[in-house]
Amino acid sequence: MARILVYSRTTGYRHASIPAGVEALEKLGLEYGFGVEASEGVHCFRPGRLERYDAIVFLSTSGAVLDEPGRAALTHYLKQGGSWLGIHAASTTEYDWPWFEGLVGAWFDRHPELQPAVLTVEDREHPATEHLGERWERTDEWYAFRRNPRSAVQDIRVLLTVDEATYQGGTMGADHPLSWCHEYGGGRSFYTALGHADETFQDPEFLRHVLGALRWLGVEMRAEDD
Template identity: 55%
Template sequence: MLVFSRTTGFRHDSIPAGIAAVRALGDRHGFGVDATECGAVFTDDTLPRYAAVVWLSTTGDVLDEPQRTAFQRYVEGGGGYLGVHAAADTEHRWPWYGGLVGARFHDHPATQPGTVRIEDGGTAATEGLPREWPRTDEWYNFRANPRGSVHVLATVDEATYDPVGYRGGAMGADHPVAWCHRYAGGRSVYTALGHTAESYREPAFLRHLYGALRMAAGTAPFPA
């Protein structure tokens, strides 16, 4: 796995914890992990070494045009992508990437407890999780609901956190927070969860993250 965590906008304090968590999962389950904030690794020679590339709370414009082209070719050649949390707040001027991640970040309320509802419990990213999963996170609103172009794995119930005000819950009864889809010949998985450093010490979240890694890498089935 390649974990990419470059930021040119807001930077999450949880990034080091996220990298450490993926490394620990690799040690436990027998896969290698490289971590970088350097876009120079996005080449036609380097990317095919990886089963998947994890965009871990990246923000802003993080690749130049040749690097974007190389990553696009990697996905089109059957590569895997896992976007975590602020990966949806990345490369807003690159339409292809917007299609890959599935939805663009818009805003969020304060970090607070809420309840995730597992919609498809039969995937590696959701198996073993409670159907109603209470946790504390930063609940992203997206510019558009991705349902219809992605397979939704989980939603958040806006009634379980403070929906008041412009930066409260803004998507209504159908608020996806994790999904997957096949895109341009490759595999794409996205989870909006993982804002806090504490997330990466939470057993249920680590189960979710490991399953999402497996799906992105092609070692666990994708929904039909």
């Protein structure tokens, strides 16, 4: 059976939705037949330990969450073909480690107040977005990033952008990616900026977004109609 690690350590801002996110991923594991282990212990990131997981999920981590042996273990895991999924505040993590910026694709810069907006679904052929229409209306924290991953990351595949004309306080302009994926460091990386509130982790469309991300990352699971 496939197994994922859900890592949610924070040394900066801590999102109240982390327990809801862990619970949602555990329920997906039960429903689709993959194991879920949740931890906030850096001891998980040691030589030989990460290899037991089919994917590593950083669930709204923030600040410095890995020590030097942990960084080395994560780098090695990706080099061996591992998979990484970042959700929401994962992009606020490890600001002094350039390798991690390459992994996530872009570091968080700022966001306006929580409000509704409209997403454009740029890629409807990816497992994480194939269930969506061309536009997706949601309420979330609309993260802006220190760089645009589309221009900064080689072979980036942007899946979702947010239309800054549909909310107040956007700072990235006409091209504002929010979810993307790419090959990195020998493995695969997927990031979605969605996931601020508890309610997000009860939203079937968002959960299918995460499930599709895990499928793309290579996590084997039961088919939805099984």
